Amino acid sequence: MAAVATKKVLYGLYTDEEDLKTAVKSAKDAHLDIMDVLTPFPVHGLDPVLGLSESRLHYLGFIYGAIGCLFGFGFMSWAVVSDWPIIFGGKPYWPIPSYIPITFEMTVLFSAWGMTITFYTICGMWPGVKPKILDNRITDDKFCIAFDVSESGKKDVDSLQAFFTKTGAAEVHEKEI
Amino acid sequence: MNLNTQFVFDGKLKRNLFIGMGLGVLCLVWSAVGDDEYHTRFWTNYLHNAVFFTGIAFTAMFFLAAQITAFAGWIVAVKRVWEALSQFMLVGLVLLLVIVVGVWGHLHHLYHWNTPGITDPANPVYDEIIAGKSGFLSPAFFTIGVLGFLGIWAFWAYKMRQNSLAQDQHETASFDYYKKERKWAASFLPLGGFLSTVFLWQLIMSIDPHWYSTMFAWYSTISLLLAGLALMVMVILYLQSKGYLEYVTREHLHDLGKYIFGISVFWMYLWFDQFMLIWYANVGEETIYFKERMENYPVLFWGNMLLNFVTPFLILMRNDTKRKVGTMFFVCLIVFFGHWWDFFYMIKPGARIAAHEAKELAEGKMTTHHEAAPINSDDHTTATTTDHAEGSVANDHADTGHGEAHGAGHESLSSFKAGFTIPGLQEIGVLIGFLSLFLFFFFRNLERAPLLPLKDPFLEESLHHSTGAYPEGEDGGHDH
Numbered sequence: 022m023a024a025v026a027t028k029k030v031l032y033g034l035y036t037d038e039e040d041l042k043t044a045v046k047s048a049k050d051a052h053l054d055i056m057d058v059l060t061p062f063p064v065h066g067l068d069p070v071l072g073l074s075e076s077r078l079h080y081l082g083f084i085y086g087a088i089g090c091l092f093g094f095g096f097m098s099w100a101v102v103s104d105w106p107i108i109f110g111g112k113p114y115w116p117i118p119s120y121i122p123i124t125f126e127m128t129v130l131f132s133a134w135g136m137t138i139t140f141y142t143i144c145g146m147w148p149g150v151k152p153k154i155l156d157n158r159i160t161d162d163k164f165c166i167a168f169d170v171s172e173s174g175k176k177d178v179d180s181l182q183a184f185f186t187k188t189g190a191a192e193v194h195e196k197e198i
Numbered sequence: 199m200n201l202n203t204q205f206v207f208d209g210k211l212k213r214n215l216f217i218g219m220g221l222g223v224l225c226l227v228w229s230a231v232g233d234d235e236y237h238t239r240f241w242t243n244y245l246h247n248a249v250f251f252t253g254i255a256f257t258a259m260f261f262l263a264a265q266i267t268a269f270a271g272w273i274v275a276v277k278r279v280w281e282a283l284s285q286f287m288l289v290g291l292v293l294l295l296v297i298v299v300g301v302w303g304h305l306h307h308l309y310h311w312n313t314p315g316i317t318d319p320a321n322p323v324y325d326e327i328i329a330g331k332s333g334f335l336s337p338a339f340f341t342i343g344v345l346g347f348l349g350i351w352a353f354w355a356y357k358m359r360q361n362s363l364a365q366d367q368h369e370t371a372s373f374d375y376y377k378k379e380r381k382w383a384a385s386f387l388p389l390g391g392f393l394s395t396v397f398l399w400q401l402i403m404s405i406d407p408h409w410y411s412t413m414f415a416w417y418s419t420i421s422l423l424l425a426g427l428a429l430m431v432m433v434i435l436y437l438q439s440k441g442y443l444e445y446v447t448r449e450h451l452h453d454l455g456k457y458i459f460g461i462s463v464f465w466m467y468l469w470f471d472q473f474m475l476i477w478y479a480n481v482g483e484e485t486i487y488f489k490e491r492m493e494n495y496p497v498l499f500w501g502n503m504l505l506n507f508v509t510p511f512l513i514l515m516r517n518d519t520k521r522k523v524g525t526m527f528f529v530c531l532i533v534f535f536g537h538w539w540d541f542f543y544m545i546k547p548g549a550r551i552a553a554h555e556a557k558e559l560a561e562g563k564m565t566t567h568h569e570a571a572p573i574n575s576d577d578h579t580t581a582t583t584t585d586h587a588e589g590s591v592a593n594d595h596a597d598t599g600h601g602e603a604h605g606a607g608h609e610s611l612s613s614f615k616a617g618f619t620i621p622g623l624q625e626i627g628v629l630i631g632f633l634s635l636f637l638f639f640f641f642r643n644l645e646r647a648p649l650l651p652l653k654d655p656f657l658e659e660s661l662h663h664s665t666g667a668y669p670e671g672e673d674g675g676h677d678h
Contacts, residue, residue: 065664075517118470118473118478121470
């Protein structure tokens with residue numbers, strides 16, 4: 022969500038996804054509260070290590086698809102059967118087989134758009150929102166673990182610094198976003 | 199985990215398979231006794247299962263070749279299973295030889311185009327459409343298309359297998375064999391892709407010689423591929439229950455499940471494509487094919503979709519169902535039976551019509567009908583093909599007298615007939631027989647080589663294969 026308050030973030034950059042996975046594992050073992058992990062591409066097996074539960078987005082995808090399916094089929098039926106009945110090519114008024122391709126396309130369209138819009142809404146990515154990017158290189162070749170240190174004392178920050186050094190982070194930075 | 203394992207084909211399994219084969223032979227004989235004079239039920243049962251299981255061997259080979267060409271690594275853990283499946287093509291050559299001999303010797307009447315004198319304009323049985331296609335629909339070309347093409351595939355399958363076995367003998371993992379295997383695999387793809395269309399046109403589509411569909415070969419090949427994948431999963435699960443293939447994890451199972459899910463949707467797509475193009479264009483000699491089946495074979499027609507699309511689509515849609523052994527086995531059983539059912543649907547109604555026509559020709563009833571028919575080829579076809587659909591509107595007022603003649607001497611084509619309208623007990627028995635035969639040769643080939651090609655360069659990748667859907671160890675692994 023587009024939060025108004027800024028956060029102080031301490032983040033470390035890794036150069037390899039396997040190092041990142043090991044680091045996340047040891048952070049979990051040490052019960053450190055990870056704010057976010059950012060990677061330039063989807064890293065296999067990262068979600069389970071982070072302990073993220075399975076996304077529920079695809080349930081919504083199914084519902085959107087079902088709505089699209091009913092909408093496409095229903096609209097065509099209404100238009101051609103009841104609102105403006107026309108005989109096409111000697112077919113009956115309600116030519117179900119010829120509806121199937123369009124119904125299929127509507128299902129895919131609704132499900133894809135619905136999921137995209139939902140995903141962007143959850144992430145607070147509306148048009149005009151200025152994205153908060155910790156470091157431009159995480160979209161290129163760096164793997165990042167970020168901790169929220171807005172309310173942490175010096176001792177906590179030091180221990181996080183030590184954690185980054187121990188797990189082999191190439192760089193450690195602090196930033197307000 | 200022991201990687202160097204060898205399958206042992208024990209006596210108990212052999213005995214069970216022999217019992218299955220005996221049952222199959224018994225049911226074949228049973229269907230030949232008390233059959234019509236052309237032994238349609240016997241021959242369709244034979245053709246149906248021979249094509250089905252030979253086709254499974256072919257698609258196993260095709261799938262393996264496609265995976266190897268695409269540098270797929272995951273397949274190595276189950277590669278020997280694929281190889282063993284593909285070797286059945288040699289047996290299929292013998293099975294289909296019987297059909298080819300039957301065509302030459304006129305032992306069966308599966309193919310109406312094979313009626314003597316059908317291409318001779320002076321002959322009363324002359325059929326203009328079939329005469330026009332006689333370059334393709336002739337015994338000579340049939341022999342080339344069935345035995346020749348199958349022989350080519352079997353040779354490729356043999357070479358791939360030999361190469362894979364030779365790799366085992368090499369001391370260290372070497373890319374030489376792999377490169378050679380890729381050459382065989384890549385060259386098989388066009389051979390299999392193009393020749394399979396002709397293979398299936400001749401064996402199955404030509405049962406309805408007036409009907410023509412460009413989608414047919416795709417749709418029936420995909421049907422075979424799905425049956426092969428389903429059988430493969432069931433065989434893997436069986437072998438695992440016996441303690442083999444420990445290294446085949448749920449990750450492999452998950453990927454095979456995805457294939458079954460995705461290709462089932464593709465099958466439905468092709469099926470519907472074929473249906474809708476014909477339905478929309480509404481050309482007489484094409485539409486009659488579906489009209490006949492929808493009206494007189496509703497259980498086959500709708501059951502086909504229920505078994506092969508609705509069931510795998512709804513069950514395998516979820517992520518976790520593909521990883522559950524019981525669910526996968528259940529779905530695969532349905533999909534395997536469903537595609538057997540699909541081939542039943544392709545073969546039986548058409549062969550029943552062909553036998554019916556042959557009977558009429560023999561009794562001289564079609565002769566008058568042909569003389570009365572207009573010379574124009576389109577009308578001619580419509581006249582002969584609507585003849586199949588007893589009681590259709592067109593037929594009723596076109597030649598009422600003809601229709602009455604049917605009713606007097608023959609069972610109607612729209613009536614229920616076990617073994618044609620739905621599979622009967624004999625068909626199930628024949629299926630079990632052919633399945634036992636297939637599995638017998640499969641296990642024979644499996645026991646002749648180590649279960650894992652230890653020198654394959656992709657071995658390690660396959661052993662650590664992961665779909666990334668679940669954490670390692672949790673809900674994964676081989677124990678179930």
